[in-house]
Amino acid sequence: MLHSKPPFPDALYSAAQVRDLDARLIAAGTPGFELMQRAAHAAWRAIRRRWPEGRQLTVMAGRGNNAGDGYLIAALARRAGWRVNVLAVGDSDGLAGDARSAYEEAVAAHVDIQPWQQQALAGIVVDALLGTGLTGDVRAPYAAAIEAINEGGLPVVAVDLPSGLCADTGRTLGVAVRADLTVTFIGLKVGLFTGDAPELVGELVFDDLQADAEIIRQTPVSVKRLDTFNLPTLAPRSRVAHKGMFGRVLVVGGDRGFGGAALLATESTLRTGAGMVTLATRPEHISAALTRFPEVMSAGISSANQLLALIEPASVLVVGPGLGQHSWGKSLLSAAANAPLPQ
Structure with missing residues (x-):
């Protein structure tokens, strides 16, 4: 399917940069609890889209703002008529600030909140245990x-990032x-795209929470994603162009046992647009080369003297793939x- 716009922004941030961005949005006039509510609504929409037949939710909540998101998601699900319970990992009395307000909203919505005591999980599981502040390995009772x-073998949605995944590197922090x-x-956090992330993140949904675009532009960026939407494109070629107009490349490589690298x-x-391509490799690799790409001029080379004649007309040399370390x-x-x- 063709897409008219990129699915994600290009910019990737460290955990510290995202926390700074969050703080600057709050300082500019958006209350922290308002951002938390927007996050909960975004997660709730994603849950309903992914599991439209779902009717039961178990929220695993920690003690920070990540837990606050979880409590608000629980409240939204409860008001929508779902069966909902929150299993609090750690003492919920330690909740403070916006997370405490979120807890109180869940209580007001009559969400069943219990301490986690190895109970069986049910329905869709919301991971609201640990957020971007985690740096060391996960410890008890969170592990x-x-x-x-x-x-548990149940559907799992992670709030912001999977608990235990390093937001900066994508490394698994113990578990x-x-x-x-x-x-x-x-x-977007760097760790959602690197390291172990492809095995842990699942489908990724991003919501900017209606953040002020100017504040986002002023925030330093760690790295940028490479995507078909932001990679530079080659200029269109003339309709009367021919291979002689786009350079001659000589690829030198492919000793015995390493022919695949040269191929x-x-x-x-060829894929990057070279006009005329010559392959200089061991004679025994010529048959495979002609079968794979008959448009390439493939030459069996036994000595450096034979290579000299091929070098002269070339405009670029590619030397080394499978060249080996022998004479x-x-x-x-x-x-x-x-x-x-x-070269």
Whole structure:
């Protein structure tokens, strides 16, 4: 399916950058509890879209703002007529600030809130245990709670990022939730795309929580994603263009046992738009080369002297894929290195 716009922003942030962005949005006039409510609504919409037949929710809640999101999601589900219970991992009396307000809203919505005591989980499980502030390995009782989520065999949605996943590196911090759906907010975290993230994040949904675009633009960015939407495109070629107008590339490589590397490099030169491509490789690899890409001029080379004639008309050399470390490869490398051409 063709998409008219990218699914995510290009910018990826560290955990500290997202916390700073959150603080600056609050300082600019958006209350923290308002942002938390927007996050809960975004997660609730994603849950209903992903599991339209769902009617039961179990929220595993920690003690920070991530837990606050979970309590508000529980309240929304309860008001929608779902069976909902919150299992509080750790003492809910330690909740403060916006997280405490979220807890009180869940209580007002008559959500069943119990301390987690290894109870069986049911319905769709909401991971609202640990947020972006986690730096060291997950400790008790959260490690056991994460294991229970992973072993439950139930649909799992992670709030902001799977608990136990490092927001900066994507590394598993001892143990991490394996989510089917992750709903993340305000800014995309680097760790949602790196390291172990592909195995843990599941489907990723992003919501900027209506954050002020100017504040976002002023926030430093750690890295940017490469995507078909932001990669530069090659200029269209003339309708009367021919291969002689787009350079000559000579690929040198493929010693015995390493022919595949040279073939892959040669195919890459064709895909990137080279006009005329020559492959200089061991004679025994020529049959495979002609079968794979008959448009390439494939030459069996036994010595550096034979390579010199191929170097002369080339405009660019690709030297090294599968070249090996024996005398054949060393002699070809020496001949190529002395050529006054881009390499």
